[in-house]
Amino acid sequence: MDFTLTAEEEAFRDEVRAFLAEQLAPGVDKADPGFLAGWHRAVREKRWVGFSWPREVGGGGGSLMEQAILKEEMAKARAPSLGSCFMGLAWVGPALIAYGTEEQKQKFIPDILDGKYQWCTGYSEPDYGSDLGSLQCRAVREGDEYVVTGQKIWTSIAMWSKWIILLVRTSLHEDDKHKGITCLLVEMDSPGIDVRPIRNMGGGAMFAEVFFDGVRVPVENRLGEEGQGWRVTITALAHERSGIAEVESLLRGLEGLKALAAETGRAEEPAVRQRIARVETRIQAMRLNGLRALTRQIRGEPLGSETSVNKLTRANLEVEMGDFALELQGAAGPLVAGAEPVADGGRWQRMALGWPEVVIGGGTPNIQKNIIAERILGLPKD
Amino acid sequence: MNFGFTEEQELLRAEVRKWLDENCPMDEVRAVSEAEDGEGFSRDHWKAIAELGWLGLVVPEEHGGAGLGQVDLVVLLEETGRSLFPSPLLSHTVAAGALLTVAGDAQRTRWLPALADGSAIGTLAVQEEPAAPGPDGVRLEGVADGDDVILRGQKRFVPHAAAADLFVAPFRGGDGLALACVPADAPGVRAEDWPGMDLTKRLGRVSFDGVRLPADAVAPLDEASLQRILDLGTTALTAEMVGAAEGAVALTAEFAKQRIQFGSPIGRYQGVKHPLAEMHVDVESFKSLVYYAAWCLDESPDEAPRYVSMAKALASEAFARIGIDAVQLHGAVGYTWEFDAHLYLKRSKWARPMFGDSEFHYERVARLGGL
Numbered sequence: 001m002d003f004t005l006t007a008e009e010e011a012f013r014d015e016v017r018a019f020l021a022e023q024l025a026p027g028v029d030k031a032d033p034g035f036l037a038g039w040h041r042a043v044r045e046k047r048w049v050g051f052s053w054p055r056e057v058g059g060g061g062g063s064l065m066e067q068a069i070l071k072e073e074m075a076k077a078r079a080p081s082l083g084s085c086f087m088g089l090a091w092v093g094p095a096l097i098a099y100g101t102e103e104q105k106q107k108f109i110p111d112i113l114d115g116k117y118q119w120c121t122g123y124s125e126p127d128y129g130s131d132l133g134s135l136q137c138r139a140v141r142e143g144d145e146y147v148v149t150g151q152k153i154w155t156s157i158a159m160w161s162k163w164i165i166l167l168v169r170t171s172l173h174e175d176d177k178h179k180g181i182t183c184l185l186v187e188m189d190s191p192g193i194d195v196r197p198i199r200n201m202g203g204g205a206m207f208a209e210v211f212f213d214g215v216r217v218p219v220e221n222r223l224g225e226e227g228q229g230w231r232v233t234i235t236a237l238a239h240e241r242s243g244i245a246e247v248e249s250l251l252r253g254l255e256g257l258k259a260l261a262a263e264t265g266r267a268e269e270p271a272v273r274q275r276i277a278r279v280e281t282r283i284q285a286m287r288l289n290g291l292r293a294l295t296r297q298i299r300g301e302p303l304g305s306e307t308s309v310n311k312l313t314r315a316n317l318e319v320e321m322g323d324f325a326l327e328l329q330g331a332a333g334p335l336v337a338g339a340e341p342v343a344d345g346g347r348w349q350r351m352a353l354g355w356p357e358v359v360i361g362g363g364t365p366n367i368q369k370n371i372i373a374e375r376i377l378g379l380p381k382d
Numbered sequence: 383m384n385f386g387f388t389e390e391q392e393l394l395r396a397e398v399r400k401w402l403d404e405n406c407p408m409d410e411v412r413a414v415s416e417a418e419d420g421e422g423f424s425r426d427h428w429k430a431i432a433e434l435g436w437l438g439l440v441v442p443e444e445h446g447g448a449g450l451g452q453v454d455l456v457v458l459l460e461e462t463g464r465s466l467f468p469s470p471l472l473s474h475t476v477a478a479g480a481l482l483t484v485a486g487d488a489q490r491t492r493w494l495p496a497l498a499d500g501s502a503i504g505t506l507a508v509q510e511e512p513a514a515p516g517p518d519g520v521r522l523e524g525v526a527d528g529d530d531v532i533l534r535g536q537k538r539f540v541p542h543a544a545a546a547d548l549f550v551a552p553f554r555g556g557d558g559l560a561l562a563c564v565p566a567d568a569p570g571v572r573a574e575d576w577p578g579m580d581l582t583k584r585l586g587r588v589s590f591d592g593v594r595l596p597a598d599a600v601a602p603l604d605e606a607s608l609q610r611i612l613d614l615g616t617t618a619l620t621a622e623m624v625g626a627a628e629g630a631v632a633l634t635a636e637f638a639k640q641r642i643q644f645g646s647p648i649g650r651y652q653g654v655k656h657p658l659a660e661m662h663v664d665v666e667s668f669k670s671l672v673y674y675a676a677w678c679l680d681e682s683p684d685e686a687p688r689y690v691s692m693a694k695a696l697a698s699e700a701f702a703r704i705g706i707d708a709v710q711l712h713g714a715v716g717y718t719w720e721f722d723a724h725l726y727l728k729r730s731k732w733a734r735p736m737f738g739d740s741e742f743h744y745e746r747v748a749r750l751g752g753l
């Protein structure tokens with residue numbers, strides 16, 4: 001074990017810190033559009049957008065360790081995101097790099113890096129959520145086109161996206177349902193697409209239903225081979241992170257919880273202290289699990305269980321922290337931003353109504369537990 | 383950055399596991415620990431592991447040990463924990479760690495080679511009351527008499543008290559805290575083991591009835607050093623808990639694959655599968671914490687206390703639940719003496735309060751975290 005950085009890594013960290021100190025000088029308004037435009041230009045020039053991607057496609061070719069350093073420093077400085085095309089950077093890009101044709105790479109990757117427009121993700125359907133492999137949205141080949149008919153749901157930011165990465169069924173494989181799934185890249189303004197936003201329990205509308213009625217998609221917009229869609233998705237999703245950014249944000253939440261306990265005069269209560277210490281312990285365990293996973297990745301060993309372990313831990317923490325912060329606020333807990341007694345500008349209330357994004361999106365706790373039990377402990381599938 | 387083990391450490395793990403599998407599988411664990419007039423461990427095992435170098439793992443080479451660090455020790459203890467190996471190894475190693483923390487040259491020269499080659503069994507005699515040990519709990523009294531010190535009082539909850547040849551015991555003297563190295567055969571020392579739940583672990587009492595020690599058997603001890611000794615002990619114990627908890631999860635998962643009810647292995651049912659997944663999450667979590675704590679003890683001592691306490695806090699509560707669930711998920715056979723599940727449950731009961739339970743350590747985490 002050794003937690004020191006090499007000289008090159010130290011130098012890289014110093015470079016990141018210096019850059020962040022210059023960009024994020026005290027007093028800058030990180031929400032100002034002018035500032036953000038300059039920020040995105042600057043980080044793009046440094047090739048920190050798509051930092052882990054190969055340099056041939058315009059990425060930064062950063063090592064795993066450098067990525068971890070960059071993420072940690074960014075999170076600590078509360079910097080704006082690296083790039084603005086969230087899903088493009090998270091999984092569409094990695095899927096393109098792994099399975100895309102030369103034309104597809106040239107067409108899409110520069111725009112993802114430049115944040116020209118948004119991508120959304122069309123996997124879940126009304127009847128198939130956790131059981132994604134059974135999805136039914138149909139695509140029928142007609143000449144050089146696929147004709148897509150069906151429905152997606154919970155599609156985050158569908159109403160603001162130009163493209164969707166879509167999973168469709170191209171054949172019914174009785175023996176293996178996954179073999180009938182194909183991945184298509186579809187332009188959202190294609191005729192026959194209808195997007196209807198859905199309001200969530202926090203009052204906002206970030207996700208939508210997306211209806212496809214005879215939508216024509218050129219065959220060149222198929223990602224990977226026909227029937228390979230499941231593999232394409234798995235690869236893209238496996239581009240998982242060690243959770244460094246999430247841990248930094250949880251640690252900030254922890255500091256907030258401690259401050260809240262002090263402000264509400266409850267920091268001396270043993271039950272309160274125990275609960276906060278439990279949260280702290282779980283966050284640190286998550287951080288260290290992430291570092292163990294990173295070590296394995298650096299050594300080129302297959303990833304173990306850490307991803308699912310950390311997903312579960314994080315899900316529990318999101319729920320617990322928001323809920324506990326509300327409890328600490330007593331009768332002010334169930335008020336929302338704008339009400340005079342609410343602490344911290346309503347941050348905890350947003351957390352207490354926003355956790356499903358983390359807990360349900362990307363696989364529910366029960367599904368994570370199935371994965372751990374079946375793939376790691378070797379228990380039979382249910 | 384590298385949060386993993388070296389090749390040498392992986393080799394050590396493989397060797398330890400191999401020796402334990404061959405020489406102390408579960409039927410041997412039972413034979414040794416259940417023996418009517420036994421000591422709770424086997425002297426033959428003791429000799430063998432002394433030769434393998436396990437007893438002097440963290441003792442410097444100049445004193446006959448292997449001169450390895452806390453992370454290496456974690457590797458060894460994870461494996462002895464997994465096997466529920468009945469042995470004074472843990473408390474013996476912690477006693478050596480205490481000597482290394484504060485003892486002067488005379489005591490090091492006298493005891494460390496004997497601890498490393500196993501000719502003396504050491505134990506840390508720190509606790510007096512059932513509550514977690516700490517500086518405030520030290521009541522054993524030492525009164526100066528010329529150059530000598532006379533010890534009066536007792537230590538309780540002392541691991542392997544009856545078998546130990548050396549008690550490393552904090553006491554309160556005229557100038558505050560100090561640490562005594564007390565040979566078990568010194569006049570006025572009396573030691574006995576109490577009957578306990580976990581037959582693989584002994585706890586007992588040592589009374590010091592006017593025990594006369596020469597000045598060089600005593601070392602000054604400040605609160606920080608005592609705390610460090612306790613942190614070394616806590617970490618070593620938590621490492622054993624990692625292995626034992628993993629053993630319990632593995633045993634129960636294996637059972638869940640074999641036992642058929644309603645036409646399929648019970649491990650298919652989520653009421654069985656999900657608790658097992660949660661156990662795995664918990665063990666992975668306190669495992670990461672104890673690995674880091676061990677590294678800190680050698681390389682970043684200022685950070686160590688927080689991580690030591692986080693690891694033990696989580697280990698204590700998680701292993702306690704794992705012990706209970708392991709029995710419960712076996713059904714009635716889990717309640718039998720014959721099946722092994724209860725051995726882990728008993729180990730979890732033994733380990734939970736040692737060096738402080740989860741409430742104790744969460745409170746310390748809160749305090750160290752600025753609350």
Ligand SMILES: Cc1cc2nc3c(=O)[nH]c(=O)nc-3n(C[C@H](O)[C@H](O)[C@H](O)COP(=O)(O)OP(=O)(O)OC[C@H]3O[C@@H](n4cnc5c(N)ncnc54)[C@H](O)[C@@H]3O)c2cc1C
Nearest residue numbers: 121122123124129130154155156356357360361362364366
């Ligand atoms: C904020 C948010 C954003 C999202 N964004 C997107 C997006 O952009 N694109 C997209 O495609 N999807 C998105 N999703 C959908 C998300 O992936 C699904 O909600 C998730 O996979 C669960 O599917 P479901 O909602 O249909 O629940 P279901 O699968 O119906 O599950 C309902 C309950 O049953 C449990 N359950 C289901 N199967 C099992 C089982 N085998 N064993 C035990 N328990 C089981 C679940 O754990 C859950 O508690 C988003 C969801 C949220 C909340």
